[in-house]
Amino acid sequence: MKKIVLGNWKSLGDTASNAVLLAALAAHPPAAGVEVGVCVPFPFLTQARAVLEGTAIGWGAQNVSPFGAGAYTGEVHAGMLAEFGCRYALVGHSERRQLFAETDERIADKIDRLLAANVRPVVCVGETLAEREAGGWRETLGRQVAALAARLGPEKLSRAWFAYEPVWAIGTGRVAAPADIAEAHAFLRERLMALGVPAEEVVILYGGSVKADNAQGVFAVPGCDGALVGAASRVVEEFIAIVAAAGSAVARG
Numbered sequence: 593m594k595k596i597v598l599g600n601w602k603s604l605g606d607t608a609s610n611a612v613l614l615a616a617l618a619a620h621p622p623a624a625g626v627e628v629g630v631c632v633p634f635p636f637l638t639q640a641r642a643v644l645e646g647t648a649i650g651w652g653a654q655n656v657s658p659f660g661a662g663a664y665t666g667e668v669h670a671g672m673l674a675e676f677g678c679r680y681a682l683v684g685h686s687e688r689r690q691l692f693a694e695t696d697e698r699i700a701d702k703i704d705r706l707l708a709a710n711v712r713p714v715v716c717v718g719e720t721l722a723e724r725e726a727g728g729w730r731e732t733l734g735r736q737v738a739a740l741a742a743r744l745g746p747e748k749l750s751r752a753w754f755a756y757e758p759v760w761a762i763g764t765g766r767v768a769a770p771a772d773i774a775e776a777h778a779f780l781r782e783r784l785m786a787l788g789v790p791a792e793e794v795v796i797l798y799g800g801s802v803k804a805d806n807a808q809g810v811f812a813v814p815g816c817d818g819a820l821v822g823a824a825s826r827v828v829e830e831f832i833a834i835v836a837a838a839g840s841a842v843a844r845g
């Protein structure tokens with residue numbers, strides 16, 4: 593069993609604080625069976641690569657253009673991410689869906705572009721608090737993955753990773769209960785398989801207020817392949833402790 597820990601730096605950081613964080617990560621290689629990466633703002637890709645190249649730790653972006661190269665002012669296309677050595681790119685984060693009106697169709701196009709450039713899409717899905725309270729979380733997750741499948745088909749979908757990120761748990765300190773994570777992951781896995789993705793290809797992380805003190809619990813959830821960590825990924829001791837917790841989970845089997 594393998595565990596994945598990805599940091600999402602969001603729109604945070606500066607060259608000086610990144611240098612401290614990246615050096616600490618490079619000095620703490622993950623245990624066998626743990627894959628670690630950081631998704632950084634575009635201007636810091638060069639810095640991340642300079643420190644992490646040659647280590648086991650990968651780097652990536654938090655967004656990508658739904659278009660290729662061309663007259664798309666302000667956009668960064670998948671080929672550029674590939675050139676900068678990105679192993680991953682987040683797609684469809686709830687902050688982008690909510691604040692930048694990203695649609696499932698746009699998200700599908702981004703996934704398509706990333707796959708063509710050999711950059712792993714990490715697709716974020718998750719329900720809002722209102723949807724959970726109304727008992728509609730299954731409908732939201734089902735709609736989100738079905739829309740992607742309709743545009744991409746199962747083969748492409750099987751090459752993406754997913755992150756279950758309930759919107760109400762992001763940046764709130766309110767981590768989802770292990771039972772809720774297990775239930776949502778099982779539901780997503782079953783849906784993806786029903787859409788034609790082979791069981792062994794399904795990778796689902798959990799994201800939402802993962803910290804050093806709850807990471808063990810998250811990694812122990814059946815069917816949870818790892819964590820997508822926001823705020824705590826910007827705190828050296830926190831992120832290193834989360835990576836260590838993933839190592840303990842792998843060792844426990």
Ligand SMILES: O=C(CO)COP(=O)(O)O
Pocket residue numbers: 600685757761762763764765799800801802820821822823824
């Ligand atoms: O959005 C997230 C990761 O993509 C989670 O953010 P927090 O860990 O800060 O809640």
